[in-house]
Amino acid sequence: MSGPLDGIRVLDMTSVLMGPYATQVLGDLGADVIKVESPSGDVVRGIGPMRHPRMGGGFLHVNRNKRSVALDLKKPEALEVLFRLAADSDVLIFNVRPQAMARLGLTYEALSKVNPRLVFTALVGYGEGGPYAGMPAYDDLIQGLIGLPSLIAQIGDGTPRYVPLAFVDRAVGVSAANAVTAALYRREKSGVGQSIEIPMFETMVPFVLGEHMGGATFVPSEGAMGYSRQLAPERTPFATSDGHVCVVIYNDKQWRSFFALMDRLEEFESDPRFADIGSRTRHIGALYALVADVMCTRSTADWLALLPRNDIPAVRLHTLESLMQDPHLKAVDYFKQVEHASEGSVVSMAIPGRWSESRPEIRRGAPRLGEHTAQVLAEAGYAEDQLTRLQSTGAIVMAPQLEGQT
Numbered sequence: 001m002s003g004p005l006d007g008i009r010v011l012d013m014t015s016v017l018m019g020p021y022a023t024q025v026l027g028d029l030g031a032d033v034i035k036v037e038s039p040s041g042d043v044v045r046g047i048g049p050m051r052h053p054r055m056g057g058g059f060l061h062v063n064r065n066k067r068s069v070a071l072d073l074k075k076p077e078a079l080e081v082l083f084r085l086a087a088d089s090d091v092l093i094f095n096v097r098p099q100a101m102a103r104l105g106l107t108y109e110a111l112s113k114v115n116p117r118l119v120f121t122a123l124v125g126y127g128e129g130g131p132y133a134g135m136p137a138y139d140d141l142i143q144g145l146i147g148l149p150s151l152i153a154q155i156g157d158g159t160p161r162y163v164p165l166a167f168v169d170r171a172v173g174v175s176a177a178n179a180v181t182a183a184l185y186r187r188e189k190s191g192v193g194q195s196i197e198i199p200m201f202e203t204m205v206p207f208v209l210g211e212h213m214g215g216a217t218f219v220p221s222e223g224a225m226g227y228s229r230q231l232a233p234e235r236t237p238f239a240t241s242d243g244h245v246c247v248v249i250y251n252d253k254q255w256r257s258f259f260a261l262m263d264r265l266e267e268f269e270s271d272p273r274f275a276d277i278g279s280r281t282r283h284i285g286a287l288y289a290l291v292a293d294v295m296c297t298r299s300t301a302d303w304l305a306l307l308p309r310n311d312i313p314a315v316r317l318h319t320l321e322s323l324m325q326d327p328h329l330k331a332v333d334y335f336k337q338v339e340h341a342s343e344g345s346v347v348s349m350a351i352p353g354r355w356s357e358s359r360p361e362i363r364r365g366a367p368r369l370g371e372h373t374a375q376v377l378a379e380a381g382y383a384e385d386q387l388t389r390l391q392s393t394g395a396i397v398m399a400p401q402l403e404g405q406t
Contacts, residue, residue, distance in 0.1 A: 003030020003360040008184065010034065011085055012066065013094035015042040017139070017166050018200070019123050020062040021173035023093060026180060027065030028351045028360045034085065034376055035066040038073070039397045041369040051343050054369050060346060063366035069377070070370035070397035073104055077395040082106070084380050087114045090187075091180055095123040099134060108195040118193040119183045123176055127199040139168040142200045146208045154226075155233045171207065172200045229281050234288030237317045238295035244317040245303050249291065255280065257310040262294055340365040342402060370397040 008031040012023040020035075020042070027033040035042075044062075045054035069085075071078040086092055092111060094101060101107065101122075108120040125137020140162050143149060148167075149160030176198045187193055211230060215223030229235065237244040249258050259268035268274050273283040280287060295303065300316065307314040318326065329335060334350045343365070351360045373396050374387055382390075390396045 002358075002363060003028065004355075004358040005181070005184075006030035006358065008032065008091065009089045010091040010093060010180075011082075011089040012036060013092065013096060014123065015095065016044055016169075017062060018169035018173045019093060019095040019176070020044070021170050022123070022176035022180070023066065024062050024064060025174065025177040026091075028362070029177075029181075030358065030360060031091075033066040034089070034372075035063065035068045035367065036082065036085075037068055037070050037369060039070055039370075039394070041070070045369065055343055055366070060340070060343065060366045061349065064348070065363055066367055067364075067372035067376055068367035068370055068399075069373045070399075071373075072394055072396070075393065075395040077390055077393055079104060079106075081377065081380075081382075081390070081396065083111070083114055085376070086111050086118060088380065089115065089118065090184065091119045091121060093121040093123065093176070093180065097134060097136075098122055098124065098128075112193065112195075116192055117187060119180060119187060120193065120195040121176065121180055121183070122195070122197045123172070124197060124199050126201045127197060132201065137200050139166045142168045142204055145201055146204045148208065151208070151212075151231065155231055155235070168200060168204055172198065172203050175203050227281075229284045232285045232288055234285050234292060238292055240295055240300045240303055241298060243300040245295065245300055245307075245314050246317055247291070247295070247303075247307060247312065247314045249287075249312055251277070254312050255287075257312055258291070261306070261310060338362075338365070342368055368399045370399040373398045 005026060008026075010023055010026050010031045010033045012019070012033050012035045014020050014023060015037070023033050023035070041054050042059065042063075045056055045059045047056045047058050050056040071081055073079055073082065094106075111118055111120060124133075125135055125142070126132035143162050144160075146168075149162055152163070153160040179196055179198055183194055183196055211227040212225055214225040214227060215221045216225050237246045249255055255274060256265065256268055259265050259274075273279055273286070298306070304314055304316060316322075323329075324335060332350070336348050336350065337345055338348045340346045341364075346365070348362060348365075351362065353360075377387055377390075377396070378384075387396070387398070391398055
């Protein structure tokens with residue numbers, strides 16, 4: 001057994017990032033993930049850098065532990081293949097708009113007739129029932145709708161900016177993986193599958209309003225919206241004499257320790273602004289400005305030694321390059337140089353966490369387009385002459401075998 005979802009088959013009709021990240025999580029947990037692609041492949045395959053066409057670096061990092069089957073679902077023969085695969089799958093997950101799925105006849109009602117145990121999972125931008133339902137959705141668009149660029153503008157130079165990573169896609173992808181595993185658990189108790197919908201917009205709203213709803217939590221309102229500690233312009237990595245450190249001084253003990261380091265403990269104990277967490281939060285800008293004035297008097301190495309000794313959490317500020325050299329990640333063997341079947345030596349990131357049983361493993365690298373079409377369809381009962389006929393009609397694409405591959 002490899003992973004707690006060993007024995008679960010996921011029919012993956014997702015592309016780009018949110019869906020593929022969700023299904024990679026399921027694959028890492030042991031599921032057999034069948035990535036169903038069009039003959040042109042997942043668009044992310046084309047985003048470089050890359051060594052070979054359709055095998056971009058970003059694609060490699062969200063499609064490991066999957067097998068690729070390439071089908072042209074505009075052809076009736078390919079739709080028949082998909083229904084046959086769905087009959088033997090536990091999960092079908094997609095981020096194609098539901099209207100497009102319905103035009104192909106790929107509805108929950110149709111698929112549950114061939115497989116009542118199927119967990120039919122729709123990843124959508126916006127939940128059904130609202131005016132946004134069916135609209136296109138991308139990470140940047142959802143960031144805008146939940147107000148992230150406005151928050152960044154509020155604490156910066158007034159220019160709204162997106163968070164410079166696909167935060168929404170990955171967060172919703174994890175939520176989707178959680179929903180699928182919960183639905184599978186429910187199926188084990190009930191014996192039947194179900195249709196579930198994971199909307200990006202609604203999933204992400206609590207990420208913002210959980211902290212920033214503030215006074216609007218109460219009816220009538222008890223004050224302004226926005227969590228002042230997180231919205232303080234001074235809440236940044238602190239400059240040292242030779243770099244930056246990230247410091248969290250949060251509770252009474254930590255603030256007392258910091259003021260003691262400055263030989264200003266009497267000021268901390270007498271100033272009403274510092275009396276409790278509520279008062280400190282209201283005056284957090286002034287507090288952080290005080291911290292900034294002190295931090296620049298010592299080196300990064302000095303602070304990283306001094307602050308933890310006084311129970312004040314602090315870490316170095318990484319760049320992309322230095323993150324890859326982090327000593328903790330090296331110690332836990334997080335980055336591994338592995339041999340990919342077609343791409344040669346690549347860096348792979350570990351599956352985080354420890355398991356005493358059913359340990360998840362990286363079983364295979366991201367697949368070439370159609371690499372496993374013949375294998376998966378043979379498992380579904382297709383004979384070699386049937387595969388040849390399907391290929392000749394363009395219903396399927398089978399990647400040529402690599403030298404030495406079986």
